[in-house]
Amino acid sequence: MKDLSVEGLGMVYELPKGGSVEALHDVSFDLEAGRLLTLLGPSGCGKTTLLNIIAGFLTPTSGSVTLGGDPIAGPGQERGMVFQQGALFEWQNVAQNVAFGPRMNRKKRSETNELVEDLLSTVGLQGFGDKAVYELSGGMQQRVALARCLANDPEVILMDEPLGALDALTREKMQSLILKLWQETGKTIVLVTHSVEEALYLGDRLFVMAPRPGRIEREYELPFAANGLHVDPREMKASPEFIEKREELLSLIWEMEEQIMGHEGGMA
Amino acid sequence: MSVLTRLTGGYGPGRKGAGARKTVTFGDASEVKGSPSWSLFSLLFVALVWWWIKRGPDPIINDRTFPSMRQTWDAFFELVDRGYRRVGLWDHTWASLWRVLKGLVYGVVVGVPVGFAMGLSNRLRGIFDPIVELLRPVPPLALLPLFIVWFGIGEGSKVNLLFFAAVWIMVIAARAGVLGVRGSKVHAAYSLGANRWQILRYVILPNALPDIFTGMRVALGVCWGTLVAAELTGTTTGLGAMIFAASKFFRMDIVVVSIITIGVIGVAMDLIMRFLERRLIPWRGKG
Numbered sequence: 386m387k388d389l390s391v392e393g394l395g396m397v398y399e400l401p402k403g404g405s406v407e408a409l410h411d412v413s414f415d416l417e418a419g420r421l422l423t424l425l426g427p428s429g430c431g432k433t434t435l436l437n438i439i440a441g442f443l444t445p446t447s448g449s450v451t452l453g454g455d456p457i458a459g460p461g462q463e464r465g466m467v468f469q470q471g472a473l474f475e476w477q478n479v480a481q482n483v484a485f486g487p488r489m490n491r492k493k494r495s496e497t498n499e500l501v502e503d504l505l506s507t508v509g510l511q512g513f514g515d516k517a518v519y520e521l522s523g524g525m526q527q528r529v530a531l532a533r534c535l536a537n538d539p540e541v542i543l544m545d546e547p548l549g550a551l552d553a554l555t556r557e558k559m560q561s562l563i564l565k566l567w568q569e570t571g572k573t574i575v576l577v578t579h580s581v582e583e584a585l586y587l588g589d590r591l592f593v594m595a596p597r598p599g600r601i602e603r604e605y606e607l608p609f610a611a612n613g614l615h616v617d618p619r620e621m622k623a624s625p626e627f628i629e630k631r632e633e634l635l636s637l638i639w640e641m642e643e644q645i646m647g648h649e650g651g652m653a
Numbered sequence: 654m655s656v657l658t659r660l661t662g663g664y665g666p667g668r669k670g671a672g673a674r675k676t677v678t679f680g681d682a683s684e685v686k687g688s689p690s691w692s693l694f695s696l697l698f699v700a701l702v703w704w705w706i707k708r709g710p711d712p713i714i715n716d717r718t719f720p721s722m723r724q725t726w727d728a729f730f731e732l733v734d735r736g737y738r739r740v741g742l743w744d745h746t747w748a749s750l751w752r753v754l755k756g757l758v759y760g761v762v763v764g765v766p767v768g769f770a771m772g773l774s775n776r777l778r779g780i781f782d783p784i785v786e787l788l789r790p791v792p793p794l795a796l797l798p799l800f801i802v803w804f805g806i807g808e809g810s811k812v813n814l815l816f817f818a819a820v821w822i823m824v825i826a827a828r829a830g831v832l833g834v835r836g837s838k839v840h841a842a843y844s845l846g847a848n849r850w851q852i853l854r855y856v857i858l859p860n861a862l863p864d865i866f867t868g869m870r871v872a873l874g875v876c877w878g879t880l881v882a883a884e885l886t887g888t889t890t891g892l893g894a895m896i897f898a899a900s901k902f903f904r905m906d907i908v909v910v911s912i913i914t915i916g917v918i919g920v921a922m923d924l925i926m927r928f929l930e931r932r933l934i935p936w937r938g939k940g
Contacts, residue, residue, distance in 0.1 A: 440840070440844060442840055442843075459843075460840065460843035460844050461844070461846075462844060462845060462846035464844060465844055465845070466840060466841060466844040468837040468840070468841060469837075471835055471837060471838070471940060472835070472837040472838050472840070472841040473838075473841075474838065474855075474856065474859070475936040475939045475940045476859040476860070476862070476934075476936045477859075485842070485845050485847075485855070486845035486846055489842075489845055489846045489847045489848075489851050489855075490846050517935070517936065517939075519936065519939035519940075533841075533845070534844075534845075536845075537845055537846060
């Protein structure tokens with residue numbers, strides 16, 4: 386198991402009309418293997434940029450990211466990615482989507498088939514292998530995306546608002562599934578979300594990020610994810626401790642939003 | 654269910670459908686599906702007009718200008734049985750079809766790789782862009798004189814002309830297919846361990862297939878339309894050649910049979926392409 390280490394990360398986007406935006410400023414943290422980190426913050430705070438740098442899709446302007454001591458220079462299958470939606474291959478059926486990674490690695494067909502069956506039942510889609518992905522609901526599609534990502538047995542799973550397009554009820558079910566997968570597989574997960582409740586419920590660590598320049602504003606160590614599967618999720622989300630943290634985070638984010646609005650108002 | 658409803662497959666007057674309880678349907682695209690009964694009516698009306706202009710011993714329009722339905726009907730069977738200038742109707746049709754298919758296949762074989770290159774590399778996009786943009790708007794027939802000099806008056810110039818008609822359409826379609834791939838799909842594939850070749854083969858190609866197929870449908874139609882003009886010189890076979898030869902002798906019945914054949918085959922080709930599309934690319938528009 387490998388720890389993820391982020392050192393002095395900076396990212397500056399040059400604007401086409403001149404000037405630049407500092408999407409990330411001196412972001413540093415260490416994430417021990419097996420933790421579930423949620424990134425929360427208003428839009429423009431650089432959380433997706435951070436995720437894309439860890440995934441290897443972007444090269445940072447300064448600083449470095451290492452996984453188990455090895456620097457990250459590009460995308461790699463030890464870092465799996467789950468996108469919001471639309472990243473499944475609609476020309477392949479469910480089983481073929483899940484088998485994509487092993488197939489690219491030229492794994493034995495019989496082993497892959499077994500693995501795919503296992504993963505489909507892990508995410509609650511047993512018997513759906515032959516279905517076209519576009520025949521499935523949004524929640525089921527995200528289950529396929531999770532299974533596809535797990536098929537390569539990555540060290541780290543990066544999730545970019547994976548539940549953002551789902552309705553509230555499906556979203557709660559999927560949150561429980563993510564917790565279950567995290568606890569059963571012991572994978573390191575970094576999850577970007579817009580939902581305060583989701584960040585609190587899933588994150589065993591939580592970073593609140595702030596914009597202009599994008600940075601980590603506050604860090605939390607949270608108890609909820611560890612107990613998440615033993616307690617009824619609704620009960621947990623209604624507990625005084627949860628509500629207290631939720632309100633704290635909400636007011637923090639509200640403050641940031643007000644500052645952004647004030648800032649923009651001042652510029653106008 | 655009335656007889657009319659059954660005949661028209663549930664559309665047209667008296668239909669019962671999902672829209673039966675909608676209060677407003679004007680402007681609702683899902684409610685406009687055509688009406689087979691009205692289509693039948695429109696065909697019958699055309700036939701009626703045709704009959705009317707050719708009625709009686711001294712019709713409004715004479716035989717040198719337009720044939721009667723009866724003459725056209727007879728000409729059709731004459732062409733099927735004995736052919737025109739000893740070449741049967743189906744042989745003429747097949748000669749035309751074969752040229753179009755050859756032109757289309759060459760257009761696809763050349764156009765798709767060029768379109769892919771333009772969608773994947775800045776340098777290749779730069780190299781091909783001026784050529785494609787300059788030649789794309791040129792009507793293929795404008796090049797016929799050149800092609801006759803280069804490839805001879807026979808098959809060569811015709812097939813090359815059809816190739817020219819098809820290739821730009823295929824380039825643009827393939828390029829659009831490549832550029833239309835969602836970034837997250839490519840990123841997902843990289844994260845799953847795919848290399849560049851695998852990205853091309855397993856992500857970009859299948860993602861571009863619907864656009865390529867649409868291009869083929871359009872190109873087929875354009876080639877079919879260009880063909881007749883291309884066949885006006887240098888050949889004795891093909892529907893275009895038949896029209897030209899027959900018109901010299903005012904055999905308007907043969908001209909009309911050829912025109913109807915061209916139309917029917919055009920429709921049939923499009924139906925076949927749509928059928929293939931449904932079978933081969935069921936994921937179109939579902940991404």
